[in-house]
Amino acid sequence: MKKIIGLVLINLSVLSFSQVMVNDNFNSLTLGNLVPNTMGSLGQNSYFANNGLVSDYQVVVIDAAHGNSAQFTNGIGNTDNDDRLAFKAITVVADPGNNIIRGSLEIFTGNNDGNGIIECVLYDSNKVGIIGIGYNYTSKKIVGRGRYAFISAPGNPTSFVTIERVSGPGNTAYPANTWVPVSFTYDKTTGAYEWTNPQGSFNYPDPSVVAVAGLTPTQYSLGSNVLSDNSVTNTAAIDNLVLTYTNTTLGTNEVSSTTNDISIYPNPVADFITVKSKKEIKSIEIYDSSGRKVSGNLNENKINVKSLLQGTYLITIETKNDKISKKFIKK
Structure with missing residues (x-):
């Protein structure tokens, strides 16, 4: 189930020392297909996909400043088969004490039409989302993604939800064909999330939900994730992806x-x-x-x-x- 939740702006600060999981600016890749003709097989830099055509997953040059970028074109419908997500395994194991996951990337908004998200998401071994960040084609805003337990519901069910700002100085819509630098953090010890765009940082301060702690990423995806009522294709891109483990040297x-x-x-x-x-x-x-x-x-x-x-x-x-x-x- 894909959910979108509104929130207010919260500012947090985290000091970071890093153990790199992923560092990919795509400049070492060959222009053209990111994934092979056979869906599920490994392509360039070990990326693979499950849906669509190879032409939906491309290494392109959008502008000289960024060099190569990974570009994705989703399907015209609103089912999982219309998602265009390239996956890659995470093999780095966190050193003791490195219990904070950080990510940074740049998102190219593309034609920003229809209903969907160009995103980066990290998953656990059960292929359930842990944390992510993206750009919503409909609202034109940067959105966070995280796993929460709904403590007000029977059994405290968990869900991987989408968090979108509805107020605050960072409530900014970004136009088509624009690069937006973004980042996120997830504290495995506390479950705390933080997402950042050029206007500031935010999380989800709702007493009816609790962020899920103790999650370890084994895979990540880049690409275009369609939502309900989508009826158009979107072409957007991602570049300069860095995923790291960090420690908690900034104590109370x-x-x-x-x-x-x-x-x-x-x-x-x-x-x-x-x-x-x-x-x-x-x-x-x-x-x-x-x-x-x-x-x-x-x-x-x-x-x-x-x-x-x-x-x-x-x-x-x-x-x-x-x-x-x-x-x-x-x-």
């Missing part, structure tokens, strides 16, 4: 009331980001979406980020008694 002792005493702006940022703090700053570090430390030197209260690529970053700010991290978007 490192996050205090001083979180609100430190601010960064503007966000998104193009050239210089300003850091405002009520306490003396001892050090600043910046990490990209894969957990790699990148250059970032504080000069007075500004950091030059001109050289950073577009995407989502974490800035870690250490004062005398505290260490916090905040997300920012380089545009």
